[in-house]
Amino acid sequence: MTAPSGPGPLAAGLRRLIEEHGPISVARFMALASAHPHHGYYAGRDPLGAAGDFVTAPEISQLFGELIGAALAQAWLDLGRLPRIVLAELGPGRGTLLADALRATRGVPGFHAAASIHLVETSPVLRQVQGRTLAGHDVTWHAEVRELPTDAPLFLVANELLDALPIRQFVRHHGRWHERLVGLDAEGGFCFQLAGLATPLAAQAEEELPDGAVLELAPAREALASELAARIAGQGGLALLIDYGSGPSLMLGDTLQAVRAHGKVDPLTSPGLVDLSSHVDFAALAAAALQAGAAVHGPVSQAALLGRLGIDLRLEQLSRRATPSQRVALESGVRRLTAPDAMGELFQAMAISTPGGPVPPGFLPEERRTR
Numbered sequence: 001m002t003a004p005s006g007p008g009p010l011a012a013g014l015r016r017l018i019e020e021h022g023p024i025s026v027a028r029f030m031a032l033a034s035a036h037p038h039h040g041y042y043a044g045r046d047p048l049g050a051a052g053d054f055v056t057a058p059e060i061s062q063l064f065g066e067l068i069g070a071a072l073a074q075a076w077l078d079l080g081r082l083p084r085i086v087l088a089e090l091g092p093g094r095g096t097l098l099a100d101a102l103r104a105t106r107g108v109p110g111f112h113a114a115a116s117i118h119l120v121e122t123s124p125v126l127r128q129v130q131g132r133t134l135a136g137h138d139v140t141w142h143a144e145v146r147e148l149p150t151d152a153p154l155f156l157v158a159n160e161l162l163d164a165l166p167i168r169q170f171v172r173h174h175g176r177w178h179e180r181l182v183g184l185d186a187e188g189g190f191c192f193q194l195a196g197l198a199t200p201l202a203a204q205a206e207e208e209l210p211d212g213a214v215l216e217l218a219p220a221r222e223a224l225a226s227e228l229a230a231r232i233a234g235q236g237g238l239a240l241l242i243d244y245g246s247g248p249s250l251m252l253g254d255t256l257q258a259v260r261a262h263g264k265v266d267p268l269t270s271p272g273l274v275d276l277s278s279h280v281d282f283a284a285l286a287a288a289a290l291q292a293g294a295a296v297h298g299p300v301s302q303a304a305l306l307g308r309l310g311i312d313l314r315l316e317q318l319s320r321r322a323t324p325s326q327r328v329a330l331e332s333g334v335r336r337l338t339a340p341d342a343m344g345e346l347f348q349a350m351a352i353s354t355p356g357g358p359v360p361p362g363f364l365p366e367e368r369r370t371r
């Protein structure tokens with residue numbers, strides 16, 4: 001862990017909130033730390049890249065956005081070249097993924113003409129960066145998914161967005177679940193503590209788990225999956241959700257983490273100044289999306305998805321026209337995206353698609369979920 005970097009402007013407000021109202025949930029702490037309109041982490045900075053706090057797949061290699069673009073265009077072809085679609089990205093960061101996706105799909109007849117481009121982004125700083133990256137494209141920004149136009153099928157991608165949405169944590173204590181809260185210690189610093197009252201979590205109540213076991217629930221993520229699925233069930237389309245996460249049905253273990261300048265830091269010390277995230281429980285997302293009536297596929301590993309979308313072939317094509325140093329960079333990027341000891345296995349991709357429709361590009365028929 002690198003040294004914490006001081007409390008920052010949000011800390012004083014959070015401290016006052018806790019003094020006045022008592023300890024707050026981890027979800028509320030995360031929500032304010034990430035998305036406070038003035039002092040939230042994303043409100044005032046571009047956190048991506050070598051000079052920032054973390055690096056994402058589209059920033060590592062152009063092949064990521066290119067292959068996602070190809071997958072969305074293929075899905076559009078598979079659904080019969082719909083005359084109009086809403087092409088959207090949630091949490092687009094610098095806009096790199098979509099820029100690469102649009103460049104790669106220029107040659108797909110009719111695809112760009114059918115697509116109106118919509119970005120869901122809360123950060124004014126990142127909106128500006130996205131505008132520059134996507135110069136030459138007609139882009140509309142929204143603050144929330146529900147603002148996306150509903151008059152055409154939705155083709156959407158979200159990479160490393162879900163991990164930033166707030167989670168609730170529960171800790172096993174004397175055979176019952178108590179919510180983990182953020183309170184104040186004797187020196188006025190933030191500390192974890194348990195809610196006095198137990199929470200009856202129905203499905204997990206019988207589990208034989210030791211004291212101290214941690215369970216994470218993410219109502220905000222499930223609500224998002226449900227909202228996207230309901231739209232896609234009604235109108236058709238595709239949502240590709242990519243994030244680091246786990247397959248098992250129960251999200252056990254404390255995965256809350258804070259990152260600054262590419263290193264892990266204490267999640268409580270500097271709210272608003274560090275990136276807070278946690279692992280995504282894809283099984284919970286799948287259940288929410290199925291419940292809303294959509295088809296669900298995966299999750300599959302990022303390595304499997306990119307492999308099936310043809311990353312090796314694309315690397316070969318690009319390498320042929322590259323200088324030796326460009327070739328080295330291309331190969332190292334692909335390795336980082338796909339190697340099991342890099343992002344290949346930790347990152348997972350899940351698709352929400354038209355019920356009864358074709359299997360989305362990058363997924364296999366047997367990866368369609370029924371629960």
Ligand code: SAH
Nearest residue numbers: 042056091092093120121122123159160164
């Ligand atoms: N997808 C990009 C950026 C990932 S960083 C990439 O892969 O590089 C997370 C992104 O989600 C940022 O653009 C951030 O501003 C945005 N974001 C975080 N919380 C959000 C929320 N609640 N609604 C919409 N966007 C959000």
